[in-house]
Amino acid sequence: MQKQLSNIVLRLVVRHPTLTLEDITLAVAHEPEIGHSVGLMRRAPTGERLAGFYADSLWGRSEELMTQKDPFRSAVELFEKLEANGANFKMLKELKTLTNLWIDIFDVSNVGGVLSLETMSFFQTRNIGLGVELFHNQSQA
Numbered sequence: 414m415q416k417q418l419s420n421i422v423l424r425l426v427v428r429h430p431t432l433t434l435e436d437i438t439l440a441v442a443h444e445p446e447i448g449h450s451v452g453l454m455r456r457a458p459t460g461e462r463l464a465g466f467y468a469d470s471l472w473g474r475s476e477e478l479m480t481q482k483d484p485f486r487s488a489v490e491l492f493e494k495l496e497a498n499g500a501n502f503k504m505l506k507e508l509k510t511l512t513n514l515w516i517d518i519f520d521v522s523n524v525g526g527v528l529s530l531e532t533m534s535f536f537q538t539r540n541i542g543l544g545v546e547l548f549h550n551q552s553q554a
Contacts, residue, residue: 425474426515446475505539
């Protein structure tokens with residue numbers, strides 16, 4: 414029986430209380446899909462102004478994968494690719510950013526993986542937290 418592909422989204426989010434969005438973008442060496450700088454007026458996704466100002470800067474980017482791979486292995490490969498293209502997560506660690514990678518798994522058929530000590534060490538040395546979210550296909554319920 415052939416293993417079915419799963420839709421996995423790797424969502425990288427970097428936050429910092431004083432760095433600007435531009436500072437974070439320079440460190441990650443990639444443009445964000447979403448983001449804002451500390452002190453700017455808050456806005457809804459529609460662009461509508463909201464009350465107050467952002468308390469921190471946020472940089473976010475996602476990568477969608479259709480894969481049979483272990484989602485943790487896919488996460489390591491994403492960071493290896495980002496670092497090969499100039500991202501400096503060790504500098505972000507020194508600057509005390511809050512950096513998290515969310516592994517979003519949609520339409521789960523049979524996806525799994527082992528968060529090995531080697532993988533935990535890879536993310537720990539870069540001060541990157543991991544989160545996992547599973548989304549059930551409601552049409553199959």
